[in-house]
Amino acid sequence: MKTININGTLLDFSTPRVMGIVNVTPDSFFSGSRTQGANDIVERCNQIINEGGVMIDVGAQSSSPVARFLEVKEEAERLIPALKLIRKEFPDVIISVDTFYADVAKQAVEEYGANIINDISGGQIDGRMFSVVAQLNVPYIL
Incomplete structure (x- = not known):
């Protein structure tokens, strides 16, 4: 069986699961x-x-490739209202946060109940990402 731990519940991936994307x-x-x-x-x-x-x-x-990277604060300002809304309207949905900033990941998990961190940089943009994800004890998409 292939599983990941989502807040103490094992999510079974022996059959494919769909993750939809919301870009703010x-x-x-x-x-x-x-x-x-x-x-x-x-x-x-x-x-x-x-x-x-x-x-x-x-x-x-x-x-x-033509987009500029947002600073941590600007990314959080876009992301946090969406996380609040999604968690309020869909309290049981599994939320993955697409960020390569450790501070944004930490805030998303601790304050807004994000369940997974999805880091397209593989820990290469923010050197603190691995230690923060380990501290948060959430699944990490690398």
């Missing part, structure tokens, strides 16, 4: 995942869940 950035690669307000975020999350998604990956930073 205006310049993400996939325009269908972009959300710009509370209604868009709720609508997108409902779509993910209605189409069989069990996890929602929330990102506030574009990985497009």
